[in-house]
C-alpha cells in the first residue's frame with residue numbers, strides 16, 4: 290500500500306512516473322525531505338518535522354515552504370491511506386525543474402509501509418560500527434554552505450556508510466568527527482544512557498537535530514531521568530549503560546554491539562526508555 294499526493298493536493302498513482310528527468314532534486318540532490326512516522330492515524334512530531342523542513346530549506350536557500358500547504362497534503366494522505374495503523378510518510382521538496390523561469394519547486398508526500406527490517410531493529414536492536422565522517426565539530430558553524438545538519442536529499446554518503454557497515458557484517462553506523470567525538474548515525478541520532486541520565490551530542494557539531502531524540506528526552510524526563518546535550522566520545526559509549534539509535538520510523542533501536550564489542554544493556558533499559566517514549570505520545574494525544 291502506498292499513497293502519493295502532490296503539494297497542490299492532487300493524488301497520483303505511486304507506480305507511475307510523475308517527475309521530470311530535469312528536476313534538480315533528481316539531477317543534483319537539490320532539495321530537502323522529512324520522514325515521519327504515522328501511528329494510529331496521527332503523524333508523530335508533525336510540527337517539529339515541518340519546522341525542520343523549513344530550516345533545511347532555509348539552509349539551502351530554497352523558497353520558504355508554505356506550512357499550511359504541507360499540513361493540508363499530510364491530511365489528504367492520512368485520509369487516503371487504507372493500510373495498517375502505522376506507516377511512513379515522506380515529505381519531499383525540490384528546487385524544481387532546471388532553468389524554470391518561474392522557479393517553481395516540486396513538492397510531494399509519499400506514504401508507504403514500515404519496512405520489515407526497521408520493525409525488526411526496534412525489537413532485536415542492531416550491531417553498529419563507528420566510521421569517520423571527516424569533519425571537525427566546529428566546521429558546521431564556520432562553513433554553512435556544507436549544509437551539515439540540513440536534511441537534504443543528498444544522502445549518497447549516508448547510504449554508502451550503511452553499505453560499508455553491511456560489508457563489515459554490521460547493521461548500522463555511528464559517525465565520528467575528526468577529533469574522535471560522536472556525531473550521529475546515517476539516519477539516526479545517537480543517545481547514551483548512563484546513571485539514569487540520557488546524553489546526546491549537540492546539533493551544532495554538524496548533525497541533524499532529531500525529533501525522536503527530543504521526544505524521548507521529554508518522555509524520559511517525565512519518567513524521572515535527567516537529560517544532557519553535550520559532546521560524547523566513543524569511549525563513553527562503552528562505559529555507559531545503553532546506547533540507542535533514535536529516528537522517527539525505527540523509534541529506538543538498541544545498539545547491542547559496537548565495533549565488534551558487546552555493549553552492556555541486555556535490553557532492559559531500552560524497554561524502559563521505549564515505554565517512556567510511547568507514554569509521551571499517549572500524554573500528548575490525550576491532552
Ligand code: PLP
Pocket residue numbers: 324473474475476477478496497498499500501502535536537538
Ligand atoms: N540524523 C540523521 C542524519 C537522520 O537522517 C535522521 C532521520 O532520518 C535522524 C538523525 C533522526 O531524526 P528524526 O528522529 O527526526 O527522524
